[in-house]
Amino acid sequence: MNGASPAALSTCSRRSPDFGHRAAAHVAAAVLSVPIHETTMHTLTIDDVLLKGKKVLVRVDFNVPMTPDMKVADDKRIIESLPTIRRILSQGASVILMSHLGRPKGRPNPEFSLKPVADYLATLMNHPVQFAKDCIGPEVHEMVRALKPGDILMLENLRYHPEEEANDENFAKELGSLGDVYVNDAFGTAHRAHASTEGITHFLRPAVAGYLMKKEIDYLTSAVSNPARPYLAILGGAKISGKIDVIHNLLPKIDALVIGGGMAFTFLRAQGLEIGDSIVEEEKLELAKDLLDQMRELHKRFILPVDCVIADRMENDAQRKVVPVSKIPSGWRGLDIGPETVKVINMEVRRAKTIVWNGPMGVFEMPNFANGTLEVARLLAEATKAGAKTIVGGGDSAAAVAKAGFETQISHVSTGGGASLEFLEGRTLPGLAALAIE
């Protein structure tokens, strides 16, 4: 991870000298305390700072799924940020919203414009939302200058500029010059040290957490700092390469691990099975073997699929059948977990008291291979009813839970996939560390 450590931050941040005193008077009220690697970081929230008459620059994560005709397809992240926006407006301040959307690769591209999101927000809030065609530059400054208390301005996609992801100092300074107070409510991006999440805090303070950020951190901290056991993690998705560190760091904390989705095939192959044309990361086979050994040594329960739905093509209408994982013919590929695997997962889920799930169990975008993922969503909803704490992170798994209609039956559906996993691993999130006060 490329995040700056809190120590590095305290040597180079420019914090206003009187802020500590002002903050201290409010700290007892809403301070966010995050235990990370034996230390505790303290962060202020929007309840701790005076907002009246201020221009409040809020980093939100409005990186929401969009339909091909540029409509908001899932508004969870927008809805979850509304309390922060409303609170700031109610204090007699104006709000400047900044976010990224998709991967425009550092260039303006209308396909990734935040304008439809600004319009959606205006409808949701029944309140006008002005829109700036860029996130920096003289026109933006002019629009910011003209803001009055109660106004909302949304800036264009931060990632139209490569400097955003590069955490460029000048770009961060430019962004910082737009507001009087900085609020980070973008939990979903907090695991990235970008100009709008980390760099900016060296130039604009106070820098505090919004309500979405606070809710996520409070929940995740309470659920897993001293988890009710057994503690089960269910991981899926296409590849292990993106989740190796997660698996490695979670192992000592959890009691059992279920691996599904495409990445299960690399583990099955590492155990010597023939897996036909299923997705496999040949270069990760050794690592998969090491992880298997490690699980054995740690006496943790490790569950891989026992059967799967195979297809002769990567198409929804491909020929398909259910086979044991040891019987995948060549020319066929595993695209979902099978019914016996769902039964095994059910047993693990029923036993567990804390369950974390990230990543689909199959190619859930295709209805014929979505069953395993939807079944896991159902099992988690049942476990929640029976008293387990259930946490779902990641766009795909959160979407599956919503699609299956179980969103309100899960203890916590996180707005962050990577961010929630890194937090659960015990890693420092740079976006959160940047808000820390001494």
Ligand code: AMP
């Ligand atoms: P990730 O971004 O790593 O969480 O992966 C999510 C993607 O994994 C989804 O788009 C799924 O379609 C894909 N996926 C899940 N299971 C499989 C599988 N068995 N084979 C290929 N892709 C899969």
